Amino acid sequence: MSNKITIIKNNLLKQHEKIRKNHLNQLFEQIQKDGFISDPIVVDKNTMVILDGHHRFNAIKLFGLTSSPVYLVNYKSKKIKVTSWRKGGEKITKQLVMKAGLSGNLLRPKTSRHFIPEKPIGIKTSLSKLI
Numbered sequence: 560m561s562n563k564i565t566i567i568k569n570n571l572l573k574q575h576e577k578i579r580k581n582h583l584n585q586l587f588e589q590i591q592k593d594g595f596i597s598d599p600i601v602v603d604k605n606t607m608v609i610l611d612g613h614h615r616f617n618a619i620k621l622f623g624l625t626s627s628p629v630y631l632v633n634y635k636s637k638k639i640k641v642t643s644w645r646k647g648g649e650k651i652t653k654q655l656v657m658k659a660g661l662s663g664n665l666l667r668p669k670t671s672r673h674f675i676p677e678k679p680i681g682i683k684t685s686l687s688k689l690i
Contacts, residue, residue, distance in 0.1 A: 563631075564629065564630055564684070565629050565631060566626045566627070566628060566629070566684075566689065567607075567626060567629045569616070569627055571607050572607050572629070573606065573660045574616065574660065575609060575613075575656050575659040575671070576613055576659065576665050576667065576668060576669070576670050576671060577666070577667060577668045578613050579668045583618060586614050587618045587621050590618050590622070594686060595684055596627075596628055596683070596684045596686070596689075597615075597681065597682075597683060598612065598615070598680055598682060599628040599629055599630040599679060599682055599684065600612030600627050600629050601678060602629045602631055602632070603632060603633070603634035603657075603660075604634075605634065605635070606660065608634070608656065610632070611673050611675065612627075613668075615627075622686060622689075624689040624690060625689070625690065626688075627689060630678065634653060635653075638675075638676050639653075639673065640673070640674040641653055641656060641671050641672065641674075642672050642674075643671070643672065644669045644670065644672045651671045655671075656671050
């Protein structure tokens with residue numbers, strides 16, 4: 560996997576889980592104050608399903624921006640793992656994530672927790688690049 564960040568049109572990206580409104584509002588305010596997105600959204604390169612960054616994606620849309628900073632990965636890679644955020648939570652599989660993302664039948668907020676090696680952290684993208 561390469562550490563390349565790409566700018567992708569929001570209408571191509573598919574969410575697989577819902578968001579928490581209060582967290583979205585806090586994040587929106589933080590981004591507004593900072594003027595940038597701290598980390599790219601992690602997306603499966605084959606299906607364009609968002610794996611990590613649903614709240615950032617929705618904050619970007621709230622700003623009226625048309626594109627998002629994206630880190631593309633191959634979700635089929637054995638290096639990428641998924642589990643539940645909740646202790647004793649439901650069993651989460653890559654198939655369940657893909658089904659939700661491709662069908663639009665979204666999972667509850669913070670259902671899946673992805674472990675993505677080499678995920679870029681702290682890469683700042685100015686809002687002006689996302690118009």
